[in-house]
Amino acid sequence: MKSATSAKPQEYPPNPSPDRGQDGIQADTCTCTDTSVFKDIFSADTFNSSEEFDDLFKKYQNQTGSVSRVKSYSSVISENKRRQQQIPNELRYGSVSFVGVHYGDPKRKGLGIRQKQRYLPRGCNVLVALSARKNELVITKTNLQHNHEVSVALQLFYNQKRRLISKEIGDAEDVVKLYPDNKQLKSFLQGKYHKAVAMQDVRNLKRKMKSGDGMSDIGKLTEIVDAEKGKVDTTVDDGGDIQMIAFATNEMVSMYSKYPEIIIMDGIYKINRYNYPLYMIIVQDNLGRGRAVFYAFVRSETADIMLDIMSSFCRMMENANQTKTVMTDKDKNEIHAVRALLPKADLLFASFMS
Ligand SMILES: [Zn+2]
Known part of the structure; x- marks a missing residue:
């Protein structure tokens, strides 16, 4: 009986290859790719302001349960210093890229420098990048394929959400x-x-x-x-x-x-x-x-x-x-x-x- 009762609950953050046989999250909560939702929400890939994009991106994250962080960002002001054609301020982003919270090379852990980070890199390559072009923000790159489980229920668990709670x-x-x-x-x-x-x-x-x-x-x-x-x-x-x-x-x-x-x-x-x-x-x-x-x-x-x-x-x-x-x-x-x-x-x- 020992082995039957010692099934381990789902670890958090979820393992990239969760064992469906265990009593963790049910298989039907796994949506590892969100491409169709993304396409539904982002009917166009250009935006007149950062708010326009941010609102849709928030909607997308709430519907899919994916959680992102900013990977790189340059402001309109700093972009305008080096660009000939000036970008309007309401675009806010000269360029910006968002990655999933499990983005990055998992081998980087254990370098001896203990960073204060909540989420271990798991080699997830989810990324959405935007850049200002003329008077618009344009999505320049997307990768929506997570290598781990993503769901609205799990999203609750991530720190950004938790702080709100x-x-x-x-x-x-x-x-x-x-x-x-x-x-x-x-x-x-x-x-x-x-x-x-x-x-x-x-x-x-x-x-x-x-x-x-x-x-x-x-x-x-x-x-x-x-x-x-x-x-x-x-x-x-x-x-x-x-x-x-x-x-x-x-x-x-x-x-x-x-x-x-x-x-x-x-x-x-x-x-x-x-x-x-x-x-x-x-x-x-x-x-x-x-x-x-x-x-x-x-x-x-x-x-x-x-x-x-x-x-x-x-x-x-x-x-x-x-x-x-x-x-x-x-x-x-x-x-x-x-x-x-x-x-x-x-x-x-x-x-x-x-
Ligand atoms: Zn991911």
Whole structure:
């Protein structure tokens, strides 16, 4: 049985030759070439402004899931210094080339110089180059054949996209800091629960909170969630110490039920003053925004607590089996918990959290 259960989940970034027999990404998500989409979107290969190209390129990337970076760029100003025929400013690019994030010779790694780069070169030759000619930007070169898997689901995982998600989720800090000031507490209550809160309510709440020890702040948080008919789960160890507090508001639960296919598990560490790590589970809405659907403060990240988190999530979301893909850290306790509670979901590993 050992070999049957030890099938490794899909590595991230995905291997150039993914093994279809494993429980990683399904084969039908692989679109290694995007030529037809590109042709559909770029009906012409000349543009009157950089925005015109950028908008279409963004559309193309969103539809195919490909992620690019700028490889080379020269501005209109620097081009105009050496060109006789001047280029209009709105073209912005004198010339520019975009490559896929896995562009480049994979052998370059291990030269001893450790660059701070997120994506290893994998010898992918995807490239789109443009150059200004007269009053237009012209596509001068395209290669759209990736040598690795590309999909919209995977795109979520790449850093450019992720940063956006983290930004959206940034307001979770209000929760994590556990109300450092009245103003933040007020905006947390209003923003999260769409409830009008008077400043006096906030002051009263603060006064009550001050009378207890640190944990009463978290206790207060669960009261708030309770008041909004949200769901709260608490687990306590034999000594009476709280091991996990998980919660989701009704709004969060219905957000999950709308977008259950892919969830991202994200741990945030030591940003509240009690050193309780916070776990978030995030979905992506139809506008591509990350939405938190579940929070859990945990005492530590033991296998048992990770199981508590996942089972609490499954209980709160009711139809958690609709989740097909879980993006997670490479933590063995996390993996074990997902495997145990969502056995049918594919696991994707991220390197971004380290
Ligand atoms: Zn590529």
